[in-house]
Amino acid sequence: MTDKQIKIVQAAVEIFSEKGFAGSSTSEIAQKAGVAEGTIFRHYKTKKELLLSIVAPMMTKLIAPFAVKDFTKVLEADYPDVEQFLRAITVNRLEFARKHFPVIKIFMHEIPFHPDLREQFKETVASLVLEKAYKAIRHFQARGQLIELPAPTTMRLITSTIFGFLIARFLLLPDREWNETEEIDRTINFILYGLAPRS
Amino acid sequence: MTDKQIKIVQAAVEIFSEKGFAGSSTSEIAQKAGVAEGTIFRHYKTKKELLLSIVAPMMTKLIAPFAVKDFTKVLEADYPDVEQFLRAITVNRLEFARKHFPVIKIFMHEIPFHPDLREQFKETVASLVLEKAYKAIRHFQARGQLIELPAPTTMRLITSTIFGFLIARFLLLPDREWNETEEIDRTINFILYGLAPRS
Amino acid sequence: MTDKQIKIVQAAVEIFSEKGFAGSSTSEIAQKAGVAEGTIFRHYKTKKELLLSIVAPMMTKLIAPFAVKDFTKVLEADYPDVEQFLRAITVNRLEFARKHFPVIKIFMHEIPFHPDLREQFKETVASLVLEKAYKAIRHFQARGQLIELPAPTTMRLITSTIFGFLIARFLLLPDREWNETEEIDRTINFILYGLAPRS
Amino acid sequence: MTDKQIKIVQAAVEIFSEKGFAGSSTSEIAQKAGVAEGTIFRHYKTKKELLLSIVAPMMTKLIAPFAVKDFTKVLEADYPDVEQFLRAITVNRLEFARKHFPVIKIFMHEIPFHPDLREQFKETVASLVLEKAYKAIRHFQARGQLIELPAPTTMRLITSTIFGFLIARFLLLPDREWNETEEIDRTINFILYGLAPRS
DNA sequence: TATGAATGAGTATTCATTCAT
DNA sequence: GATGAATGAATACTCATTCAT
Incomplete structure (x- = not known):
């Protein structure tokens, strides 16, 4: 370059x-x-190619944390409970969003208008990440740490909450004074209690 | 017309x-x-005016449920507990989204690029809705039905979850077979347990 | 228009x-x-379409004299001998060239670079005109007024000579003083003697 | 190079x-x-210079057969009659066209759009070749082998016929199976009879 | 000598907008 | 009120040419 x-x-x-x-x-x-x-x-060659050259590599980086070979092993070794797992990915994606915010914004705005982009996203990102995420969800459900809901539903609830936090933090109210650690705690607790097996 | x-x-x-x-x-x-x-x-007069003529009325409708005069009275009369309140707005907004999906999509895509639109949104929607929403949150907190978190945080967590559901339902997976009542139940339970006062 | x-x-x-x-x-x-x-x-819609709108109608006019239904009847009725036939088309095409010279020039220059133009020309012009021309050639050969050569060869010799005249007249030496009738006479005699049955 | x-x-x-x-x-x-x-x-230096470097040498080669010092002597020595003369130049130019067809095509297409090219052509080619050609025509007229027409007219008729052959052979129907010797014979006979002194 | 990145004027085409009918 | 021809500025993209390496 x-x-x-x-x-x-x-x-x-x-x-x-x-x-x-x-x-x-x-x-x-x-x-x-x-x-x-x-x-x-x-x-x-074209304006579109310039867009792709910006957005495509971001997709790869987006899924990096899930692109490990033996995901189950990582789960067992590094994350004794859901909380630590959720905290890890939340913090990790928070930093990612902080770093690549403009590119992510571009990506999210353009994906509805570019079928090729959407396709690429589905193929690379969605399939890989979803597979791993579902595995993690079932892993923690099996250990009695998550309520027994369908994995897609669980995934949706978790993702909504984390994305909601990131959107509020960087898009809607970027200029507000954020006590990030506290908000992260609240967000994760919300998920944990929301998805705790009903006693 | x-x-x-x-x-x-x-x-x-x-x-x-x-x-x-x-x-x-x-x-x-x-x-x-x-x-x-x-x-x-x-x-x-201009292309932009055409856009506004489409998007502006939608904003008014968007806030309709909150545009009641004596909101406290409504709360007391109609919603004995949070669950019924949440269920009411979820169902209500679900129908709204189903009906006005394309316009909402336009609105959400254009708002970052049109400062005047954003301003109008902040003034009319945000202020009114937030005011009422915070009131409702404090109302149910006072009744011991919601955990004592800052209203904005509570608002964020609830909104994320409901919007997440709508986005999944209409934007990401509109073609999947949805068992809507069940998913609504799960979504609302998630919020209720997530925000229940810790015993 | x-x-x-x-x-x-x-x-x-x-x-x-x-x-x-x-x-x-x-x-x-x-x-x-x-x-x-x-x-x-x-x-x-495009620059090319503008070109075609200029050149295509000219093609139709170009073949007009051959677009008669009962060509054989016309031959028999109007042209008792080759000379009158040749003279008629030469004079006719001379006037045509005089009138549409710039468009013809454009056409001849562009036809090698536009396959679609070439195709259209082959389909409409070439097939119709050649068919009629060969018919005329055989007609006069049968009457002993033209030497018995293959029709395509005869056609080529006649066409070359007439086109050569038109090119000289309008393209190479448009500014020279031309005694047109005399040159036409010489040109037609050249063809007649060149193609007369060898005694 | x-x-x-x-x-x-x-x-x-x-x-x-x-x-x-x-x-x-x-x-x-x-x-x-x-x-x-x-x-x-x-x-x-420029794209145009590249064009000229391709086209200019071809012009020189084009006139080569006429660039002999004592043309009259050559005529007397080598060509006892018109037929042999015509046959010689036809065959010679046929080979030339076969060899340099693409360059000739370029040349003929560009000459109308480049005044300098046209000027160069007139100066070198036209004057030299025409002078020699007229000399040859008058030579054979004097020997009673060609009809007494103005040299330019005679030249036009001969040139049209030969060029017509070359164009048909290489440009219009390059893919047809050509019996070249036979077609050359017919072409030359056409010229000979067409220009034979009327008895 | 050869390269290929860089240029900026130029290309065909599209656009939102105007206006006479 | 509705039309659609007309506009000219703007668009993405191409071009012949230059020049530092």
Whole structure:
């Protein structure tokens, strides 16, 4: 990646996340990047390819924590109970969101309008992550730490809660003073009690 | 609203929700609506005004359930416990989402890119709804039915869960066979147990 | 055809014939036509469509003299001998070339680069004209007025000579003083003697 | 000429003859030649110069058979009658066309759009060749082997016929099975009889 | 000598918007 | 009120050409 290429990507991320893909013009990106418009197209055949070059690698990183070979072993070794497991992924994804927020924003906005992006997401992300996540859910259900609900339902409830936190934290109220550790505690407790086996 | 106007709005909703506002062209809307291009601009000064004419009324409807004068009285009269309250708004918003799904989709996609829309939302929706919602939360906290967390946190946890359900239902997996009543039960129980005062 | 549309076509003919299709820009055409660039594309979806709208009707006119139903009857009734037949088509095509010279020029230059144009030409023009032409050749061969060569060879020799005349007249030396009747006489005599049955 | 330069010229000939000069891009030529884009411009200052470097030498070769010093002597010594003369140039130009067909095609397509090319052609080719050709025509007229027509007219009739043959052979129907010797015979006989002094 | 990244003017085409009918 | 022809600025993208390496 040349120096100019990096500048192009940075400018594109900034502008895409601010105005959306369709609302951004390559001329504006070129200007912000300080390069000629033609330079963009030397590196990326189309505007869309530029978008993909930004968004695709993010997808890979998104699923990184689940891309371990022997997931069951990791579960057993590292996470004696659900709480620690949930806390780990929450903190981990919080940092991920903090770092890649603009790209994630672009991704979430564009995915409904680009069937190819959606397909790629389903194939790589969804299948891998869901498989692992369901495994984890059943793992903790078997240990009596989670209520016996269908895995997809459990998954939905957990995901909603964590995503809801991230959206509130970075999208809706990024400027509020956040006591992050406390909010994380509350969020995780909410999940734990919400999904605890009914006595 | 003339017959043509209705067709324009219908076409616009369809196309905006499919391609996004910036990705849609007025000529395409005119074509789908079966009117001349100029006709759109006779009724709406700009493309943006057409968007607002679609999205703004939806906002009003969105907050309708909270736009009652004596909210406390309603709470006391109609909802003896949290469960019935939560169930009522969940079912109610589920129907709302089912009915206005495309418009809601447009709204959620465009709000980050239109500061005026965002402002309008904050002023009308957020303030009114939040005020009422916080009131309800404190109401049930006072009755010992909800754990004593800050209202915004409680609000976030409830909203995440309900929105998560709606998103899963209509956006992510609209084609799956949904046993809606069961899923609603599980969702509400999740919230109730998650927010029950710790014994 | 609106007034502007006529101006666009006129300008396009002029510029295409001067610089070739690929060497002409739509902006230049718009300027010469005195219309906005967008106006061109309201009437013709693409630059290529503009080209076709110019060139296609010419093809139809080109074959007009051969598009008679009962060609044999026409031959028998109107042309007692080859000479009169040849003279008729030569004069006729001369006038045609004089009238449509720029369009013919465009056509001949572009046909090698547009397979669709070539195909259309083969289907409509070539098949119809060749069929009729071969019929005429055999007609006059049967009457002993033309040497017994294969029709395609005879056709080639006649066509070369007439086209050669038209090219010299309009393309190579348009500015020379031409004694047209005399040159036509010489040209036709050349063909007649060249194809007379050897005694 | 370096190895790369040869490849550039070969690629350029191929692409120019396929798409026309204006329709070809230097990048495509570079790609097909297997060199960097810049390399083309190291050898040829502009795209046009590349065209000229291809087309100009062909012009010289085109007139080669006429570029003999004592043309009259050659006529007397080598060609006892018109037939042999015509046959010689026909066969000779046939081979030339076979060998340089793509370049000839480029040349004929571009000459109307490049005044400088046209000028160069008129100066070198036309004047020299015409002078010699007229000399030959008058030579054979004086010997009673050609009808007494103005030399330009005679020249036109001969040239049309031979070019017509070449065009049919290589451009219009290159894939047909050609019995070349027979067609040459017919073509030359056509000219001979067409231009024989009327008895 | 050859490269290929970089340029910026230029390309065909689309767009939201206007306006005479 | 409705039309659709007309606009011209803007769009994504291509081009011939330059130049530092």
